[in-house]
Amino acid sequence: MVPSGEANAELRTRIRQQAAIADLSQRALETDALEALLHDTAVTVSETLDTEYCAVFERTADDDDLVLRDGVGWREGLVGTATVPDRDSHAGYTLNADGPVVVDDLHGEDRFTGVEFLASHDVSYGIGVVVGTVEQPWGVLGAYATEKADREFTDADATFLRSAANVLANAIETVKTNQDREVADGERNRRDETDRTERERELARFKRAVEASGHAIHMSNLDEEITYVNSAFCETTGYTAEEAIGKPPSILESGEHDDDYYRELRETVRSGEVWEADIVDQRKNGELYHAEQTIAPVTDENGEIDRFVAVQNEITERKERERDLEESEARFRMLAENLEEMVWISDTDTREVLYVNAAYERIWGRDRESLYDDPRSFLEAVHPDDRQRVERAYAAVPDEEFDEEYRIVRPDGEVRWLHVRAVPADSDDRKLRRAVGIAEDVTERTERERALEESERRYRTLVENFPNGAVGLFDEDLCYTAVGGELLNATGVAPADRVGHHVSEIYPDELVSKFEPHFHAALEGETTSFEVEYHDRHLYAHTLPVRNADDEVFAGMLVVQDVTERREYQRQLEESNQRLEQFAYAASHDLQEPLRMVSSYLQLIDRRYADALDEDGEEFLAFAVDGAERMREMIDGLLEYSRVETRGDEFEPVDLDAVLEDVRDTLRMKIDEDDAEITAESLPRVEGDAGQLRQVFQNLLANAIDYSGEEPPRVHVAAERTGTEWTISVTDEGVGIDPVDQERIFEVFQRVHSDDSGTGIGLALCERIVERHDGEIWVDSEPGEGTTFSVTLPAVGADDS
Known part of the structure; x- marks a missing residue:
């Protein structure tokens, strides 16, 4: 953009030149003294064009040289005597030129070699025009200087010099005509003709000067x-x-x-x-x-x-043009002032900042007036680790485009990342050299990229070190970008044979048809699981989306675990459980039959011979009956323990509030007898077997009531969400459990209290039920301080309470 100050300066220059020509024309009209007009012309040209020297050269009679007829600035004694070659000098070259002849560097000039006269005055550049016509030139009018001015000679300067030469040529022609007429007419008619000749000459001079302007x-x-x-x-x-x-x-x-x-x-x-x-x-x-x-x-x-x-x-x-430029500049400023990005314009010669928008203050945290006052002040805010690189790139403008990302430190200490670009915007004639730049705050983008890089690094680390399986990252084209894991090493598959290849290039068609829907589902944000047979191994596979910091899916992941050995273990476990159930059934059947016979005979003795027994006999008989009853309970408990995996119901959403209420009803008599108080928070819905979960709650609440100590039982049930699980806690204020005993309370037939009348199977049964639900059970207790049993169970859904 052209600042208004420069346009005003150009306007003032042209007005001054026009006034100078008008004044010179007026003097030409008013004088017949050619010598005075020659000097006035030299002075006017030198002052108007602001040059140290001005020369009026006249051709000599033999046309071999030009003599310095008048001028300004030359050493004393040269005006009227000094000559320059007609053919091989700036003035001589100008005589044969069609227009003004400008010399930008006298020492590098190759159009002529006769530069001694000008060089002796340290002239380095100048401009000259013919006085008269090219066909019949009188001489040359030239302006010269030792040092190149801040601006080069313009078209307006050349027009001014040509106008001055025209005024001079017209005056010279008039003088010559007058002299010829005076010689022809003689002294006799001189006085009579003076007035008329003067008027005609004045009119002719004026018309020629005016028309030439x-x-x-x-x-x-x-x-x-x-x-x-x-x-x-x-x-x-x-x-x-x-x-x-x-x-x-x-x-x-x-x-x-x-x-x-x-x-x-x-x-x-x-x-x-x-x-x-x-x-x-x-x-x-x-x-x-x-x-x-x-x-x-x-x-x-x-x-x-x-x-x-x-x-x-x-x-x-x-x-x-100026109006269009002002309107364009107004539109530009209106747009720039409302941009989020910083925009600026600078002079690449002086480095002066001509314009910067308000975004500078918002991004840099500094007043933009500071940038106007010191264009390099922005470098003070550049991070020390980036400053040297930015200074080098800044110094190369405008010869090279500026395109850098770097950090700045705001006055409040905050570090921001910027992406800054600047390009040259010179005028067509390259007289105005500008740079236009834009700076964008990319802090959030940079942080996202770094987070993404870190995420990818972690994923790649997982891929390369995944145990007992394999992991692969794939892109939206279903091509692997990274693979690894122990399974690849075990099967002899090199990661390089997978990376960059589409799944259809790697797996058999029947496997591809099974993989592809799951891969596409992962890229759409879904997590899926499936099982496949590959390389004679049984594999359990998961596909899941990989997201960036903005929660956008940018890739998918395939996680494969080799469950061949686990399947074998499962098969063996199922066989073992089946044998255990068969054994438990046989044991319960074989043991319960003689146990029923013992119980029947004991009852028969009690009915028939109770009166015949003394006090010790009655006590012995009571011990025998109680032992038989406890033996029956142990056999029933063992049978129930063995059937947890095989006789359980399918998992479904279970309302634990309803389960707890059923257990309270079942234990109502016990609760009332012991004056127990059971409180509970609102319990969630979980995925599980309602009957087995009812058994867990019943065992835990019954234990809490049984081991409450001297005080009435106080039991509290609570729930807490952790990720995809719920933790259910049953807390009592009873006698507590010694830490030594806590390690064995979940073992079958283990009792930790000497007066314990239980079977020793209840907590072992709870643990087995919880394990079937992929959960955990543990105890926190101190003797005399009460006990808390905690159980984790799978949640129905993230939003489900």
Whole structure:
């Protein structure tokens, strides 16, 4: 973007050049002294173009050299005497050129070699134009400097120098014509012809100067009547000379300026000052146009103002470009100020920041004025580990694009990751060198990527070290990206033979048809399990989704466990359980029959001979009856213990509140006799066998009541969710269990209290039922401090209570 200050500077330069030409034309009209005009021209050119030297070279009579006729800045004694070659010098080269000849570097010049005169004054660059025509040149007008200015010679500079040369050429031609006429007419007619010749010469000089300027020019008298217009005026305004002459300049007024504007204009020129300002005028057809306008007063021989000269340089197209640029810049700023990303524009020559949006303050935590004051201040916030790299990349702009990711440390100590890009945005002529950049806060993305990398690393570690099985990661195309595990080593399959291959390239068709639906389900976020036979081994497989930090599925995982040996163990266990059940059934049948006979005879003795027994006999008989009853309970318990796996019901959702209520009803008499108090929290629904879970609760509550000590039993049942499981706790305030005994209480036929009348099977049965539910059971207790039995059971669902 072109800053408005530069446009204003260019405008002021062109106005100053136009005023200088107008002033020089006026002096050409007012003087016959050629030497004075030559010097005035040299001074005007040097001052206007801001150069140390100006030269007016004239061709010599033999056309071999050019003599320094006048100039500014040259060493004393050279003006009027110094010469340069006609053919091999800058001035000589200019004589044969069609337009201005610019020298950017005198020492590197290869169009001519005669540079001694200029080099002796340390001239390094300059510009020259022909005075006269290329066919009949009078000489050369040139401007020179020792050091290259901040700006190069522009088209406007060349036009100004050519206009000055035209004014000079017209004056020289007029002087020559006058001299020839004076010689021809002689002294006799000289006085009579002076006035007429002077007027004709003045008019001719003025017309030539005006027509050569290329600007719209008109003259008006003190009565504000137009007295003259040039052809450029007619082209610009649409008025012919006949239509304009005699009319006031106000025919051009557009209504875009108020009365104060025109009042100040009139007061300025009537006071003898030059008026310079932009103006919006109106053409004959009503169309508006913009112009740079200079109005200068012209005085007569007595120094009185008798007319005004107005010079207009139309700038309508430039104004439209500037307006479009302003609108474009306004739209850009409106957009940039509402962006989340930081946007800035800088001058790549000076490194000055020309614009930065508000996002800089939000991202960097710093005031953007600090960046305007010191464009390098942003480097202070760059993380020390990244600063050297960023400084190198920043120094390479604009020769190379800037594209870096780095960290910054905000004033509050927070570290942010940025992705910063900057590209050159030079003007077409490369006079304006700019860089446009954008900085995006990628902290969250970077953290996600790092988390994903860490997740992938963990998955790969799992894959490579998975025991007794194999793990594979696969992408959305069902191609493996990583595989490993002990199973591959055992089967002699190399991971390299799997990675990068589609499942259809690896497995038999019947296996692919079984794998693919599960693979697709994993990529859609589902977890599935299935069993397959492969390589003469029985495999248990799981497919599950792999998610990133945003919980998005980016891959799938296949986990395969070799359960061949486990299946064999299961088969052996099933056989063992079957034999155990057969044994238990046989034992219960074979033992219960003689036990019933013993019990029957004991009852018969009690009925028939009770009166004949003394006190010891009665006690002995009671012991025998009780022993037989306990033997029956042990046989029943052992039979129930053996049938946990084989006689249990299918698992289904079980309401533990309902189970606890059934157990309370069953134990109602016991609860009432012992004045027991059983409290419970709201219990969940679990996946299990309702009958077996009822047996667990009954055994635990009965034990809590039996071992309550001297005080009435106080029992509390609680539940806590942990992942996919519920932990159910039964806590009493009873006698407690010694830590030494806690290790054996779940063994069959183990009793820990000397007065224990139980069978020693209850807790062993609880443990076996819980294990069938893939849970655990444990005890926490101290003697005299009460006991807590805890059981884990599978939850029905994550949202199910």
